[in-house]
Amino acid sequence: MFTAAAAGLLVALALVLVRAVRGPSVFDRVLAANTTGTLSVMLLSVIGFLTGRPEFLDLAIIYGLLNVVGTIAVLKFFRYGNLGEPGKGGAE
Amino acid sequence: MSALVDALSWACLVAGAVFCIIGSVGLIRMPDFYTRVHAASVTDTAGAGLLLLGMMLQAGFTLVTVKLIIIGLLILFTSPTATHALCKAALMRDLKPLLAEGEATSKR
Numbered sequence: 001m002f003t004a005a006a007a008g009l010l011v012a013l014a015l016v017l018v019r020a021v022r023g024p025s026v027f028d029r030v031l032a033a034n035t036t037g038t039l040s041v042m043l044l045s046v047i048g049f050l051t052g053r054p055e056f057l058d059l060a061i062i063y064g065l066l067n068v069v070g071t072i073a074v075l076k077f078f079r080y081g082n083l084g085e086p087g088k089g090g091a092e
Numbered sequence: 093m094s095a096l097v098d099a100l101s102w103a104c105l106v107a108g109a110v111f112c113i114i115g116s117v118g119l120i121r122m123p124d125f126y127t128r129v130h131a132a133s134v135t136d137t138a139g140a141g142l143l144l145l146g147m148m149l150q151a152g153f154t155l156v157t158v159k160l161i162i163i164g165l166l167i168l169f170t171s172p173t174a175t176h177a178l179c180k181a182a183l184m185r186d187l188k189p190l191l192a193e194g195e196a197t198s199k200r
Contacts, residue, residue: 001101001102001105001106002105004105004106004109005105005106005108005109005143005146007109008106008109008110008112008113009109009112009143011113011116012109012112012113012115012116012135012139013116015113015116015117015119015120016116016119018120019116019119019120019128025125025182025187027125027178027181027182027185027187028125028128030178031119031125031128031129031132031178032119034132034171034174034175034178035115035116035119035132035135035136038135038136038140038167038171039112039116039135041140041163041167042108042112042139042140042143042144045143045144045147045160045163046105046143046147049147049150049151054155054156054159057156057159057160057163058159060163061159061162061163061166064163064166064167064170065166067170068166068170068171068173068174071174071177071178072173072174072177075174075177075178075181076177078181078185079180079181079184079185
């Protein structure tokens with residue numbers, strides 16, 4: 001049953017990658033990257049169960065944390081034009 | 093009892109995978125950025141939640157379940173935050189939502 005779930009997740013990842021390549025605006029690509037991160041966390045957990053190695057869950061936790069930090073960093077860059085250097089932009 | 097838990101876990105895993113595929117298909121087929129955000133939220137809530145629930149039923153009361161709960165909380169807190177920041181950044185960059193014809197003329 002974990003094989004079926006992993007196959008479904010791989011199909012979903014392929015569809016999301018199509019949107020990441022085709023996306024007309026940069027926000028479509030960021031959204032696809034965010035969804036890819038969520039699907040990757042799920043795929044890592046399922047692979048951990050599939051191979052009987054629960055260490056993969058720790059990798060999934062770390063990947064989830066990195067995913068949200070990366071998304072927020074990219075969005076801040078596109079909103080303000082920099083990543084928060086003092087004295088440059090950033091004010092409303 | 094064990095067979096019942098196995099069947100429930102199987103159903104949750106398959107339903108979660110199906111919801112992930114539904115969210116991805118919506119991400120491709122929706123016409124507009126903001127509707128694509130709506131489609132992607134299916135993957136983050138129903139898909140991830142059902143997959144985690146199925147894996148928790150398989151794991152039982154162990155440390156693995158605690159880690160799965162941590163992953164679930166992480167996704168439930170960070171995914172709406174990232175989506176909110178994404179939509180706000182898109183609005184700030186003047187990405188207009190796709191509106192119906194009559195509504196667009198009456199509002200502006």
